[in-house]
Amino acid sequence: MRHIRHQIRSAWTLCLLSILMLALVPLTLRAVQCIANGDDLVAHRGGDYGSADEGGVIHIRYSLSNSGYSPDMLRAVREAIQMWNNSSGQTNTVFDESPSPDFEFKSEEGGCGAWNGNTDGNGDRIQIPASTQSVAGSHFEVVRGIVAHEIGHILALGDAGLNPSPPSIMNNLGVAAGESCADAIRNRGLQTVVIQDGDAIAVNGCIGTARSDNYSSSTDQERDVASPECYDYYNVTRTYYCSGGSCTLINEDWQYLGQGCPYLN
Amino acid sequence: MDANTHSPHRLGHIVTALVLCGGIAAMATIAATSKGTRQAPATREQRQKADQVRATSGIRAAAAVNGSYVKNDTVDDVAVALDINSLLSRSDIVARGVIKSNVSHVSEDGAWVVTDYVFSIAEELFSPDKHGATIHFRLPGGRVEWDDGTYADIKIPGFRHPLNGKEYLLFLAKDNGPRPHDAERYKLAMGSQSAFELGSDGLATALGKKIFPVAKKYDQEPSVTLLNDIRDLVRSRVR
Secondary structure (H helix, E strand, O other), rough: OOHHHHHHHHHHHHHHHHHHHHHHHHHHHHHHHHHHHHHHHHHHOOOOEEEOOOOOOEEEEEEEEOOOOOHHHHHHHHHHHHHHHHHHHHEEEEEEEEOOOEEEEEEEEOOEEEEEEEEOOOOEEEEOHHHOOOOOOOOHHHHHHHHHHHHHHHHOOOOHHHHHHHHOOEEOEEOOOOHHHHHHHHOOOOOOOOOOHHHHHHHHHHHHHHHHOOOOHHHEEEEOOOOOOEEEEEEEEEEEEOOOOOOEEEEEEEEEEEEEEEHHH | HHHHHHHHHHHHHHHHHHHHHHHHHHHHHHHHHHHOOOOOOOOOHHHHHHHOOOOOOHHHHHHHHOOOOEEEEEOOOOOEEEEEHHHHOOOOOOEEEEEEEEEEOOOOOOEEEEEEEEEEEEEEEEOOOOOEEEEEEEOOOOOEEEEOOOOOEOOOOOOOOOOOOOOEEEEEEOOOOOOOOOOOEEEEHHHHHHHHEEEOOOEEOOOOOOOOHHHHHHHOHHHHHHHHHHHHHHHHHHO
């Protein structure tokens, strides 16, 4: 009897040890994958636009023809595009103006600047509201920075907050009570208005993963931002009750996986 | 100690371990399969095809291409609130209350999945207009399953979704999009910065990214601090 008990106890130990080892291996792999991903890739499913040429350079097409932008605003967009194209050696990505675009620039209200991945059937686009456009002449560098920030979302980068360290074009525009976007741009602007080396390096890692056959957002792996540099990663399990075509979210469980730092790849 | 004496025992240990682990693995597989989210991911080519179909024929047709359509969405903008006063100034209603229900469904234009929440208000902290005891708000994303087994699952990474029966503080703005009924509908006033869970432990938890100033300030702080700061702010505005 004692022998059987001993056998079961040893078997459990072996089993638990093997489960632990099995659990540790994917944890490590996930952490590496997360570093390459960056939240922004996940959040914006960027990096999946355009197609690669024979040399492996990814060409992403954009259009300004439906933007209705002023000459100053058009210049801000073109210079922002040029900034990213100047980093193509690091990003392996080139933006080309085209009548059959992967995404468009549009004038739309709501917020101070946003990327929309065709969530309403009106196409993939970067939306710049009138208030932001109105200061494109007087505060050119900030508006160009906002456009470059939105293009960063297209390239799989996510928001970095107000004053990220290291600096990033993915920094955000702080708005105070009662301020319009134009006010916020005039009063405060962006801390960083040009693309940083770290941004271009991060794009390279993210975009490769985003375009791989193995990448899937269905892994439920998500990031909870703890600081601008390093991020806590979680496996998130959502439980739904579905009936008659619609579903109700019953529970959401966040399991901590570890930390990743997006500029280390 | 003679190694040979213990070898049948070792064999027994290994066999029992295999049986135990096999059982656990089988149960885990059944559990994962029953959630319906562990199928092989679509290749990039398949994903692109599904995206093209969605652009022309909507999300249900896109889900039919690979059996599922899984994507991510965001509720955030380049603009972030510097403080709760900034959040308040962009809100039509700020309220504490409990989620009564949530239902994910395909949006009216057929392009996306959205989730409609019913929010039962316990305390209106700020509201220029008169509101009922219950209001409706909408978030992008959610899950929809069809009779043929296909599904669409749209997520908002980094955002903890409000759950039925839990208490939240929400900064909401009017949502002027199409709605299936006459009731006014709301959305988060400034994306993921606009929502806090008020936990039974007395602490507030930001539902969105903690890099943004308001979330940074109040996350894991006593809920009463956040609520009192808003009450003080509203009182000072009235004066």
